[in-house]
Amino acid sequence: MIYIDIFIAFFIPGILGYGGGPASIPLIENEVVIRYGWMSVQEFSEILALGNSLPGPIATKMAGYIGYEVGGIPGAVVGVFATVAPSLILLIFLGGMLLKYKDSPKVKRLTLFVQPVIAILLGVMAWRFFSESYEGIGIWQTALLVGVSFLLIERFKIHPALIIAGALIYGGFLL
Amino acid sequence: MRTHWNLFIAFFRVGILGFGGGPASIPLIQKEVVDHYKWMDNEEFGDILALANTLPGPIATKLPGYIGYRVGQTLGMINAVLATIVPTILLMIVLLTTLSQFREFNWVQGMTAAVVPVVGMMMAVLTWQFARKASIGLGWVKTCIFLVLFFIILQILNVHPGILIAVLLILALSLPARKRQRKNKEGEDI
Numbered sequence: 531m532i533y534i535d536i537f538i539a540f541f542i543p544g545i546l547g548y549g550g551g552p553a554s555i556p557l558i559e560n561e562v563v564i565r566y567g568w569m570s571v572q573e574f575s576e577i578l579a580l581g582n583s584l585p586g587p588i589a590t591k592m593a594g595y596i597g598y599e600v601g602g603i604p605g606a607v608v609g610v611f612a613t614v615a616p617s618l619i620l621l622i623f624l625g626g627m628l629l630k631y632k633d634s635p636k637v638k639r640l641t642l643f644v645q646p647v648i649a650i651l652l653g654v655m656a657w658r659f660f661s662e663s664y665e666g667i668g669i670w671q672t673a674l675l676v677g678v679s680f681l682l683i684e685r686f687k688i689h690p691a692l693i694i695a696g697a698l699i700y701g702g703f704l705l
Numbered sequence: 706m707r708t709h710w711n712l713f714i715a716f717f718r719v720g721i722l723g724f725g726g727g728p729a730s731i732p733l734i735q736k737e738v739v740d741h742y743k744w745m746d747n748e749e750f751g752d753i754l755a756l757a758n759t760l761p762g763p764i765a766t767k768l769p770g771y772i773g774y775r776v777g778q779t780l781g782m783i784n785a786v787l788a789t790i791v792p793t794i795l796l797m798i799v800l801l802t803t804l805s806q807f808r809e810f811n812w813v814q815g816m817t818a819a820v821v822p823v824v825g826m827m828m829a830v831l832t833w834q835f836a837r838k839a840s841i842g843l844g845w846v847k848t849c850i851f852l853v854l855f856f857i858i859l860q861i862l863n864v865h866p867g868i869l870i871a872v873l874l875i876l877a878l879s880l881p882a883r884k885r886q887r888k889n890k891e892g893e894d895i
Contacts, residue, residue, distance in 0.1 A: 544762045550728055551763040554830055560866055572798040572821060579820040582827065583882060584792035587730070587765035587847045594794030595801060603840075606794065614786060617762030620748040622782070625756060625771070635882040640759060643877040644870055645839035646851040647786030650859055651866055652832040666819050675822040684830065691724065693823060702812040703818025704744050 532601050533608050539566055540593045548644035551589040554613075556651030558592050571662045581633035582601050583691035589613050667705055675700075708772075708777050709784055711742055716769045716788035723765065730765045734772070744776050765789060 539561035547554030555578065555607025555671050581591045590610055621628075631637045663672040674699060682688045682696075715737040723730030731754065738744050745753075757767040766786055773785025807813045840848040858864050 535762060542867050546761055546867050547763070548761045548870070548874075549835065550758075551765065552728075553761075553835070554763065555831075557866060564893045575800065575824045576804075576817050577797075580797060582824070584793050584796055585722055585724045586790060587763045588725070589763040590766060591793055591797050595797040598798050599801075599847075606798070610790065610794070613763065614766045614770065614790075617760045618767055618782070618786070620760055621757060621767050621771050622774050628756050628759060629752060632752075632759055636878050636880075637759050639842070639877045639882075640874055642839065642842040643873040645835050645842075645864060646848060647855050647859070647870055647873065649832050649835035650852060651856045652828050652835060654860060655857075656825045656828035656832055659821050659828060663818070663822040663825060664810040666821065671819075672822045675819060676826045680771045680826050680830070682807075683827075684795045685717065689724065690827065694820060697819040698816045698821045701816040703815070703862070705815035705818050 533604065536601050536605050536608045537612045540597070540609045541616060543589065544613040545616045546644075547589065547648075548641045548646055550653075551587050553644070553648045554589045555592070556648065556655045558589070558596075559655055560651065562596055568596065570664075571658050575659050575662070579694050579697075583694045594695060596642050671705065709781065712773055712777055712781055712785050713788045715742055716773070716785045717792065719765070719769070720789040721792055728764060731768070734765075736770050738772055744772065 539556070540632040542561060543554035543557035547557055548649075559574055562568050563571055577592065577595055581588050581595070584591065590613055594606045598606035601608065621646035628637075660672065660676070663675075679693050679697065682693055683690055716734075719730050719733045719737060723733055735747075735750055739747055739750050753768065753771055757764055757771065760767065766789060769785035769789045770782050774782040777784065804813065804817075836848065836852065839851070843851070855869065858869055859866060
């Protein structure tokens with residue numbers, strides 16, 4: 531049953547992605563690219579690029595689109611449900627109880643303990659994107675695109691959506 | 706009926722204007738919920754935000770869901786969550802299926818090839834942000850040790866990240882809390 535697979539693939543990032551949507555990106559990649567092999571690194575990065583340029587929460591956009599590609603409209607519904615429902619249900623039903631413990635140091639360090647894992651997963655993912663790009667368009671183009679986009683986003687604070695659009699135009703004409 | 710319409714409009718705006726993912730939409734949610742519709746005061750909103758941050762998963766669906774539930778029960782919850790996420794999911798599906806129809810063309814392949822390194826760069830920046838946040842709470846030395854250790858566990862021993870995270874969550878809840886808990890700005894707006 532493909533829907534069960536879709537559910538598991540998005541339930542795991544939904545329930546373990548401490549640190550909001552961005553924290554679940556590498557967990558989604560781990561399921562979708564590595565474990566289930568539904569798409570290549572390249573396809574995943576295209577979806578991520580577009581997702582980053584559109585408004586709204588990233589984790590549900592990924593779940594909605596990937597679910598749709600793998601299992602049609604029901605797949606999209608299952609993917610989004612698996613992403614949203616578990617933590618939302620916890621919040622609504624345990625809200626009162628959690629409120630009592632929210633200042634407890636043990637609860638506060640939940641996110642803290644998970645952060646280094648998310649950092650490693652993100653770092654490995656970045657590395658996979660770089661090496662994919664190196665194999666595809668060579669070291670010079672890769673370095674140029676990485677360097678210029680880094681400067682524009684981090685130094686000149688230009689909106690990421692514009693950078694993605696710029697990269698698309700550059701690639702369309704010159705690669 | 707009026708309440709549901711208001712919920713829909715409020716979170717539709719949040720979803721469609723929240724460029725930069727979930728965390729970027731927190732101030733937008735606050736504006737709608739506290740300033741505009743006055744469903745709760747600032748203090749209550751802060752409590753809900755802190756609460757949502759102690760749980761996993763995307764923040765921009767936990768807040769609409771919880772607030773929608775408070776304002777309009779189960780139907781309000783479903784309404785608010787869908788208003789936040791459905792418009793951009795539809796946009797994703799339309800844009801990406803259109804793009805894949807043109808995949809054979811050279812210029813489309815060039816376009817997608819140019820996007821890969823840029824996304825890699827964005828992930829590298831996120832990596833740095835998560836490592837730095839960890840170091841604010843744990844200190845750099847501990848963070849570096851953890852990073853090396855977790856790298857070995859994940860990439861060399863090939864342990865599923867879910868297992869590692871589950872173990873860490875259990876440790877976080879069961880290890881005795883140290884007296885000298887350093888004040889950190891953890892959980893303010895993740």
